[in-house]
Amino acid sequence: MTYGYTGKIAEVDLSISKISDLHINEKILKEYVGGRGLGVKILWDRLGSKWQTIDPLGPDNLLLALTGPLTGYIYGMRICCTGKSPLSNGIVGSTAAGEFPMELKCAGYDGIIVKGKSETPVYLLVTDDGVEIRDASKLWGLDGKNTIKEVNKEVRELLQKRKPNYGLWKEPALLYIGQAGENLVRNAAIMQKWTHACGYGGYGAVMGSKNLKALVAKGTGKLPDVYDQKMLTELIHKCWSTQFSNPQERNWGTASMGYSTGAQSSAEPVRNWQEEWHNKKSMGIVQYETRNWVKRFWSDYGCCKSCMKISVVKVGPLKGAITDSPDYELEAYCGTNLGIFDPDGVVYMSSLIDDVGMSGINSANTIGFAAELFQRGILTKEDFDGIEPRWGDPQAMTDLVKLIVERRGIGNILAEGTYRAAIEISKMKNVDALQYAIQYKGIEVGAHGIRTGSHFPYLGYALSVQGGDHTSIPRPPMSEARSAIGDSLVYCTISGPSGLRNIEWDFYKAVTGWDMNAEEWTNINGRRIIQIQRAVLLLGGPDLFWEPEIHDDNPPRWYIPLPSGPFKGSAPNRDQLMIERKDAYEAMGWDEKGIPTSTELKSLGLEDVDEALKKLRI
Amino acid sequence: MPIQKPWIVRDYLKCSGCRLCEIACSLKHEGRIWPESSRIRVFMLVPGAEVPHVCTQCSDYPCVGVCPTKALSVDEKTGAVIVDEEKCIACGACIKACPGQVPHMHPEKNHIVICDLCGGEPECVKACSYGCIMMGTRSTSINYDLYSINPEELTKNIAINLYGEKGEELTK
Ligand code: SF4
Numbered sequence: 001m002t003y004g005y006t007g008k009i010a011e012v013d014l015s016i017s018k019i020s021d022l023h024i025n026e027k028i029l030k031e032y033v034g035g036r037g038l039g040v041k042i043l044w045d046r047l048g049s050k051w052q053t054i055d056p057l058g059p060d061n062l063l064l065a066l067t068g069p070l071t072g073y074i075y076g077m078r079i080c081c082t083g084k085s086p087l088s089n090g091i092v093g094s095t096a097a098g099e100f101p102m103e104l105k106c107a108g109y110d111g112i113i114v115k116g117k118s119e120t121p122v123y124l125l126v127t128d129d130g131v132e133i134r135d136a137s138k139l140w141g142l143d144g145k146n147t148i149k150e151v152n153k154e155v156r157e158l159l160q161k162r163k164p165n166y167g168l169w170k171e172p173a174l175l176y177i178g179q180a181g182e183n184l185v186r187n188a189a190i191m192q193k194w195t196h197a198c199g200y201g202g203y204g205a206v207m208g209s210k211n212l213k214a215l216v217a218k219g220t221g222k223l224p225d226v227y228d229q230k231m232l233t234e235l236i237h238k239c240w241s242t243q244f245s246n247p248q249e250r251n252w253g254t255a256s257m258g259y260s261t262g263a264q265s266s267a268e269p270v271r272n273w274q275e276e277w278h279n280k281k282s283m284g285i286v287q288y289e290t291r292n293w294v295k296r297f298w299s300d301y302g303c304c305k306s307c308m309k310i311s312v313v314k315v316g317p318l319k320g321a322i323t324d325s326p327d328y329e330l331e332a333y334c335g336t337n338l339g340i341f342d343p344d345g346v347v348y349m350s351s352l353i354d355d356v357g358m359s360g361i362n363s364a365n366t367i368g369f370a371a372e373l374f375q376r377g378i379l380t381k382e383d384f385d386g387i388e389p390r391w392g393d394p395q396a397m398t399d400l401v402k403l404i405v406e407r408r409g410i411g412n413i414l415a416e417g418t419y420r421a422a423i424e425i426s427k428m429k430n431v432d433a434l435q436y437a438i439q440y441k442g443i444e445v446g447a448h449g450i451r452t453g454s455h456f457p458y459l460g461y462a463l464s465v466q467g468g469d470h471t472s473i474p475r476p477p478m479s480e481a482r483s484a485i486g487d488s489l490v491y492c493t494i495s496g497p498s499g500l501r502n503i504e505w506d507f508y509k510a511v512t513g514w515d516m517n518a519e520e521w522t523n524i525n526g527r528r529i530i531q532i533q534r535a536v537l538l539l540g541g542p543d544l545f546w547e548p549e550i551h552d553d554n555p556p557r558w559y560i561p562l563p564s565g566p567f568k569g570s571a572p573n574r575d576q577l578m579i580e581r582k583d584a585y586e587a588m589g590w591d592e593k594g595i596p597t598s599t600e601l602k603s604l605g606l607e608d609v610d611e612a613l614k615k616l617r618i
Numbered sequence: 619m620p621i622q623k624p625w626i627v628r629d630y631l632k633c634s635g636c637r638l639c640e641i642a643c644s645l646k647h648e649g650r651i652w653p654e655s656s657r658i659r660v661f662m663l664v665p666g667a668e669v670p671h672v673c674t675q676c677s678d679y680p681c682v683g684v685c686p687t688k689a690l691s692v693d694e695k696t697g698a699v700i701v702d703e704e705k706c707i708a709c710g711a712c713i714k715a716c717p718g719q720v721p722h723m724h725p726e727k728n729h730i731v732i733c734d735l736c737g738g739e740p741e742c743v744k745a746c747s748y749g750c751i752m753m754g755t756r757s758t759s760i761n762y763d764l765y766s767i768n769p770e771e772l773t774k775n776i777a778i779n780l781y782g783e784k785g786e787e788l789t790k
């Protein structure tokens with residue numbers, strides 16, 4: 001008996017409209033757990049042998065939306081999307097909070113795997129009765145807010161008709177794409193509830209490539225049986241009371257960092273990372289809190305923290321924009337990174353990016369990159385179809401978002417993401433645009449700089465199997481496996497009440513009955529997942545391939561000393577880092593070229609991965 | 619003096635959407651996490667405009683009156699509607715009679731579910747840390763029937779309250 005899992009995953013082939021159930025055996029669940037781990041395992045088994053030829057935006061790619069054993073039981077629920085990433089050509093475990101995973105589990109599924117491509121736009125509806133493929137032609141072209149509105153209406157009416165005696169039907173939960181995903185913008189996100197994004201990885205474009213507008217779920221069942229309900233109930237109450245007794249922690253979420261990370265830590269993107277320091281008090285939490293927040297505490301199912309808030313622009317030309325918090329990442333990327341230091345402008349920018357369904361971090365990195373090229377005269381008003389993306393102008397910046405989403409003019413190139421656009425523009429304009437591209441292996445970097453030496457580790461992103469993803473960082477002496485815990489048990493690591501470290505493994509025991517602890521995870525199971533991710537990242541293709549020697553490195557800009565602020569003059573020493581990189585390779589079981597060694601892979605039972613990497617070792 | 623009856627005080631604008639109330643309710647009544655079995659259900663027809671939906675114990679109890687099998691009764695101590703699961707035939711008459719369509723079917727068994735106030739100490743209230751649902755006592759000077767209200771109507775109000783015209787547009 002496996003506790004905590006429903007025991008089945010829905011598998012849908014959109015090319016032939018085939019729906020079936022997949023059952024995963026206990027051994028694999030114990031090793032790969034769920035979410036990111038299980039996604040990596042399934043992707044490797046199915047696509048590993050032909051990885052380099054799989055087009056992430058072609059019908060052979062898989063899109064996985066998986067829960068984990070803790071989803072729904074522990075505070076803060078998330079869904080984890082994976083697939084071959086159209087940005088890194090590897091695998092990114094990309095999570096977003098919201099109710100979708102709860103509805104999915106209550107409908108009896110641990111996850112959904114989608115392959116193939118539908119001829120016409122469709123959405124999948126998952127209910128207690130199973131999975132159906134439904135027409136989405138009327139939804140195609142709609143933004144996020146209207147997609148939710150229309151789907152809610154249609155599905156509630158349908159359920160009411162099917163079970164007229166049930167009483168009022170609650171809304172279904174959606175994972176959906178906006179226009180960006182439809183138009184295969186490479187950093188399109190898979191969205192939940194207006195504002196929450198599976199941002200890193202570009203999986204919105206994968207959904208778009210399958211003509212899949214949304215995954216919609218409404219279940220009425222119970223969460224699966226657990227191993228020890230009494231222990232679980234106690235753990236739940238312990239988390240609640242710990243959190244309730246610390247009201248300050250939930251007041252701001254990460255939104256308080258928009259000022260302090262710039263002013264104090266000096267690690268915030270300012271004008272495409274030309275600086276990492278600002279001292280604009282207009283970005284202070286108190287401004288957002290008093291001017292924009294219409295909802296002070298916004299939670300997802302089961303979350304006892306509510307780090308999210310809802311912001312609205314109330315007056316002026318940007319009036320009517322709605323977004324969440326913005327949290328730190330978006331204050332930084334939709335704000336300081338674009339030279340916007342005014343909360344209304346940041347909310348406006350973030351709101352549009354939500355609506356079209358792009359990753360706020362990744363797409364605003366691309367926009368900052370484009371704005372710097374404009375600042376330097378490399379791209380001109382003509383290139384931008386008449387738009388002048390000047391720092392600090394939210395309207396021009398949002399016009400640029402639309403140019404990208406509609407793939408007009410230079411927007412068509414920028415829609416390929418910062419790295420690919422940099423290569424293209426370098427050719428086009430005969431310049432080295434890559435020096436302005438702040439990204440790692442195709443993944444635009446999170447809003448946390450490294451140059452001060454005290455905020456994020458110098459080699460964190462360079463060695464991450466998820467590129468610029470700030471949530472998946474190897475922190476010496478621990479490996480990146482530590483970062484992958486939340487994505488595989490699939491819950492929100494941000495929403496944990498502080499002071500209860502490692503409590504996830506107690507939940508894991510109570511729910512599944514199995515034993516695991518942080519050390520075992522880091523050294524064996526988590527490590528195995530990271531090695532597969534490293535392998536597929538190095539295999540890459542079909543359009544781009546990464547060479548560790550070149551690409552396990554920071555963008556050139558991050559070796560330029562910080563020009564301003566309390567850490568003025570700081571930058572990592574590259575020669576020193578290259579020596580440290582060698583040690584890090586060794587600690588990870590990688591050879592001097594950065595490729596996982598045979599010994600390492602075999603010790604983890606990954607003989608087939610070893611086989612596939614042989615061609616890279618020559 | 620008779621003991622005053624409890625009432626769940628609602629402050630709709632304070633709901634965070636955490637659904638800890640649903641979890642607490644289903645843990646109490648079903649011994650596990652089961653959102654749709656919860657006697658209080660939080661609707662999120664528009665993100666941000668979450669509406670906890672739960673019985674208000676109307677003064678005239680239309681649900682009780684309309685039940686053809688007398689499966690519903692009123693608890694003397696608390697005033698809560700008590701469901702006799704054996705007698706209930708799941709006809710749904712009480713849902714139609716309820717001004718706010720509060721009751722709904724048990725998702726698995728063949729009977730209706732309605733809030734029983736946990737005998738006077740509701741678990742949902744203990745789980746709510748935002749002051750959206752709180753413990754109060756019924757006073758004779760207030761008409762609590764107004765709180766039996768359809769969540770769609772409340773969603774519209776709350777969405778407009780939060781988002782103004784955009785809120786109106788999104789609830790049309
Ligand atoms: S516990 Fe309170 S804040 Fe949370 S959903 Fe229920 S009523 Fe809303």
Ligand code: SF4
Binds near residue numbers: 672680718
């Ligand atoms: S609110 Fe509905 S369920 Fe509750 S007493 Fe009134 S009619 Fe009955």
